[in-house]
Amino acid sequence: MTEATLNAFDLSRQFGSNYAVRDVSFHLNQGEVLGFLGPNGAGKSTTMRMLTGNLAPSQGGVKICGIDIIENPKEAKALIGYLPEIRPLYKEFTVNEFLNIAARFHNVKSSYVHKAVEAAKEKCGLAHMSNRLIENLSNGYQQRVGIAQAIIHNPEIVILDEPTVGLDPIQIREIRKLIKEIGKKHSVILSTHILPEVEMVCDRVQIIDKGNLVFHGSIEDLKQHRLGNKLLIGLSKPPTLTKLKAINGVEKIEKDEHGMFIIKFKDKYLPAEEIVYLASKENWGLYHIAPHVTSLEDIFVQLTQIQTLDNQKIEVKKT
Amino acid sequence: MIINVARKELQSLFASPMGWIILSLLMLAFGSFYLQGVNNYFEVMSGAIRPAERVGVTIFVGQTVYGIASFLMLFAVPLLSMGLISGERKSQTLPFLFSAPISLTEIVVGKFLGLIIFLSILVVYILIMLSTLNIWSDIDFGYLLSNSLGLILLAASFSALGIYFSSLTSQPIVAAILSFIALFALMGLDKFFGSQPDHWFGYISLMKHFQSFSRGVIDSKDIIYFILFITTFLVLTIRRLDSDRLTG
Numbered sequence: 411m412t413e414a415t416l417n418a419f420d421l422s423r424q425f426g427s428n429y430a431v432r433d434v435s436f437h438l439n440q441g442e443v444l445g446f447l448g449p450n451g452a453g454k455s456t457t458m459r460m461l462t463g464n465l466a467p468s469q470g471g472v473k474i475c476g477i478d479i480i481e482n483p484k485e486a487k488a489l490i491g492y493l494p495e496i497r498p499l500y501k502e503f504t505v506n507e508f509l510n511i512a513a514r515f516h517n518v519k520s521s522y523v524h525k526a527v528e529a530a531k532e533k534c535g536l537a538h539m540s541n542r543l544i545e546n547l548s549n550g551y552q553q554r555v556g557i558a559q560a561i562i563h564n565p566e567i568v569i570l571d572e573p574t575v576g577l578d579p580i581q582i583r584e585i586r587k588l589i590k591e592i593g594k595k596h597s598v599i600l601s602t603h604i605l606p607e608v609e610m611v612c613d614r615v616q617i618i619d620k621g622n623l624v625f626h627g628s629i630e631d632l633k634q635h636r637l638g639n640k641l642l643i644g645l646s647k648p649p650t651l652t653k654l655k656a657i658n659g660v661e662k663i664e665k666d667e668h669g670m671f672i673i674k675f676k677d678k679y680l681p682a683e684e685i686v687y688l689a690s691k692e693n694w695g696l697y698h699i700a701p702h703v704t705s706l707e708d709i710f711v712q713l714t715q716i717q718t719l720d721n722q723k724i725e726v727k728k729t
Numbered sequence: 730m731i732i733n734v735a736r737k738e739l740q741s742l743f744a745s746p747m748g749w750i751i752l753s754l755l756m757l758a759f760g761s762f763y764l765q766g767v768n769n770y771f772e773v774m775s776g777a778i779r780p781a782e783r784v785g786v787t788i789f790v791g792q793t794v795y796g797i798a799s800f801l802m803l804f805a806v807p808l809l810s811m812g813l814i815s816g817e818r819k820s821q822t823l824p825f826l827f828s829a830p831i832s833l834t835e836i837v838v839g840k841f842l843g844l845i846i847f848l849s850i851l852v853v854y855i856l857i858m859l860s861t862l863n864i865w866s867d868i869d870f871g872y873l874l875s876n877s878l879g880l881i882l883l884a885a886s887f888s889a890l891g892i893y894f895s896s897l898t899s900q901p902i903v904a905a906i907l908s909f910i911a912l913f914a915l916m917g918l919d920k921f922f923g924s925q926p927d928h929w930f931g932y933i934s935l936m937k938h939f940q941s942f943s944r945g946v947i948d949s950k951d952i953i954y955f956i957l958f959i960t961t962f963l964v965l966t967i968r969r970l971d972s973d974r975l976t977g
Contacts, residue, residue, distance in 0.1 A: 462828045466975045488830040498825035500737075502744040511740070514733045515829040559825070 415440050415489075415566050415597045416461070420470035423456050430456040432621040433470070438567065443593040445612030445629075446601040447710070453621040454601040455495050458571050461599070462492040475566055488517055491560035491596075495571040497552060498559075501545035505536055505555055508544055509562060516563035530558040534588060550581035557585070561592060568592055569599045574607060586611050605710060608632075617713055624713050632709070640702035641673045641682060642666075646695030657681050657688070672702050730831050734839020735846060742809065742847050751805050755851055762797045763858055766790035787859070787868040788945075794855060795876045795943055799936075802848070802884050803912055809847065810891025811905035813840045814966070818899035827974065837966045841885075841892055841959075848884045852877050872945040879942020882955040886935055887912055889962035896969040 416438035423431045431453040438444050448454045459465040461472050463479045463486065472479045472486075479486040500508055509527040518526045531537050534554040539547060544555055553573065560568055573589065574582045589611050592598055602608060608615050609629060616626035625632075639661075648654075654663055654671065659679025664672040675681050682699060689696035742748035770789050777783050817823045826836050856877050862868045887908075894908040895901070918934035935958070938951040 459824075462824075464824050464827045464974065484830045484832060487828060490828065492824070492828040494821070494824045494828075496821040498820075498822040500741060500822060500825075501820070502741060507740065507744075511733075511737045512825075512829075515730075515737075515826070515831060517830055 414438060415475050416599070417473040418457075418461065418470070419473075421457065421460055421467050421472065422469040423453075423460060423465065424468045429621045431460070431467075431618075434618065434621075434623050435470075436616060436623065436626060438597050438599060440566075440597055441594070442614060443589070443598045443600060443612045445608035445615040446599060446618065447603065447605065447608055447615055448601075448618040449603055452618045454603075454618060455571055456621075457618065458492070458494075458569055458599070458601060462490055462569055463487055464492075464494075488563070489566040491516075491563065491565040491568045493556045493560040493568075493570045493573060495575070497556035499544050499552060499555060501543070504541050504543055505531070505547075506540045508555065509558060512559040513562050516565075518563050526562050526564075530562040533561065533591065534558040535584070550577050550584070553577060553581070553585060554588070557588060557592075561596070565596060567597045567599065571601050572603070573600065574602065574604065582607075617710065619713070639675050639679075641675065641685070642670055642698065642700050642702035643673060643685060643696065644668075644670045644698030645689065646697055647693065649692065649694055657684050670698065730835045731839045731842060734826075734831065734836055735843035738813070738840050738843025739846055742843070748809070748847065751808060752847075752850065755801055755805055756854060758801060759794055759798060759851075759855055759858065763790060763794050766793035767862075769793075785869060786862055786866050787872050790862065791859060791872060791876055792943070794859065795880060798851070798855060798880055799883055799939055799943075802880070802887055803916065804909070806844075806848070806884060806887035807891050807894075807905040807908040807912065810844060810888050810908065811895055811901040813844065813892050814896040814970070815898050815901045815904045816895075819901065823973075833967050833970050833974075837892065837963055837970065841888060841963060844888045844892075845881070845885050848888065849881055852881050852884070855880070869945070875942050875945045875947050878947060879939050879951075882942070882952065883935060883939050886955050886958045886962075889959040889966075890915075893962040893966045893969070896966045 414437040418437070419435045421431055421434040422429060434453075434457060436444075446454050446457070456465065460467045461479075463472075463483050466480070474486040474489050477486040477489070500511070503511070506527065509530060510523060513523045513526045513530075514520070528537075531540065534557055536551070536554055536558055539551060544552060547555065557570065557573065560570065570589065574585050577585060586607065589598060589600060593611070593613075600608075600612065609632070612629055614626070614628050615632055617624050648671070651663055654660065654673070659675045659681045660673055661676050662674040664674075666672055673681070673685075686696065686699065688694070767786075767790055770786055773789070774783060814823075817826070831839075856873055859873055860868070860870075890911060891904070891908040894911065895904040897907070898904050912935070915934060916936045918930060918937075920934075921930075938954045941948045941951050
């Protein structure tokens with residue numbers, strides 16, 4: 411078993427009387443990209459601020475490689491690289507100056523600072539921007555400086571809070587590639603509310619809603635939720651439903667709002683071939699056949715709604 | 730690590746025109762008062778016939794320059810200290826410092842030290858400027874050193890208070906105005922109690938403690954006063970930043 415580099419247990423944070431985060435426990439394995447998913451205001455950023463020692467938890471604690479961040483903040487913080495949601499860049503400095511400062515602040519040995527800065531720039535594709543003022547860089551490049559700042563001291567854990575917000579599609583792709591690259595060497599926690607992003611870069615995912623952890627599992631689990639055993643077919647001259655139902659392995663047939671059929675089939679069957687065969691033989695006018703994918707959004711809504719229902723039940727019981 | 734923070738702070742003071750402008754304006758002011766002091770010296774001394782009226786050139790010119798320096802610091806320090814923490818709050822860069830392996834004490838002391846190094850450029854400049862009098866006369870270096878020490882302690886006290894007010898708000902201008910008002914009041918406390926020179930309230934006044942330095946007297950009582958003043962405000966600043974972490 412790989413060792414957990416980060417352990418959060420019963421993490422809670424109250425602001426006044428309401429909980430921003432409630433009893434969140436999870437761990438991060440070495441060399442793993444963990445996606446932290448949730449709608450706006452779910453408590454993602456609050457959790458990350460607690461993980462990095464920017465905010466004291468009301469209850470619970472965080473251990474970084476076995477070091478408690480509240481008892482030994484210096485040792486623990488040296489192992490983390492953090493990019494907050496609003497990137498903390500001193501805009502009056504050039505890229506080089508800023509990264510030099512970041513390296514020195516993170517205990518990089520002075521003889522090694524130059525090397526560390528060059529390496530970070532190389533990784534983030536900033537080499538040709540070395541002497542530009544950060545203020546004059548585009549949004550995407552500023553974000554790269556933010557990431558470079560977080561990885562400059564070769565930390566065990568890199569925590570990125572919504573790293574792709576506000577970037578254009580090309581920049582987003584590049585940043586994702588970069589995150590994947592970083593994930594090979596470091597453990598990464600990534601928060602986002604963009605669902606496909608999680609599927610693209612993360613190994614494991616957890617979904618947080620209203621301060622509670624509602625789902626955590628591998629990305630395969632999430633995909634399982636999505637795929638199911640469903641086919642989406644479009645027929646311009648559809649036969650009767652009974653005829654379709656007679657196909658081997660078909661369990662259930664639904665019609666969606668565009669007049670297409672969603673065919674749910676039993677495990678270990680794939681009736682696609684038979685459908686195509688029958689369609690051409692009996693002239694159903696088949697124009698579309700594909701696995702039916704529940705969108706991540708739907709799963710997300712499902713998961714968060716289940717949670718809300720549960721909460722309501724609990725409240726009903728209480729009263 | 731304190732040195733690293735101080736270095737960053739100095740770098741950032743010099744990265745903007747603000748630092749350079751304040752530095753050059755102050756140097757211009759000190760230079761012109763120095764020149765005026767030297768010119769006046771001959772005028773006044775040629776008029777002074779009785780020996781009791783005569784003073785040395787060091788004291789005559791030094792008083793003018795150090796007097797104006799302590800007064801101008803009152804304006805300069807709030808302008809320099811205003812951004813130290815509130816600027817970071819405004820541009821949301823505090824998490825960068827908080828998530829680095831640096832303690833709050835190191836952050837605050839580092840920032841304070843950075844500003845002191847910046848201000849000591851001015852103090853050293855004044856010292857060198859006045860030392861040039863030695864070319865054509867014999868000057869009292871002890872007097873200059875005691876004044877320099879007094880000036881740097883005074884400026885350090887201003888800075889400590891400035892940092893504290895800077896940590897209270899996210900608007901640098903508000904911090905500057907607040908610290909200016911507070912410093913002005915603290916400077917003049919002894920004036921309010923002019924009729925009772927020994928009243929304890931007057932004793933808190935910053936200026937009262939600077940006065941002995943400006944006479945050339947280094948009194949441990951005054952040094953302790955300044956050190957206590959500085960420590961108090963630095964500790965308050967650390968507490969303020971810590972409460973950020975605790976209350977969010």
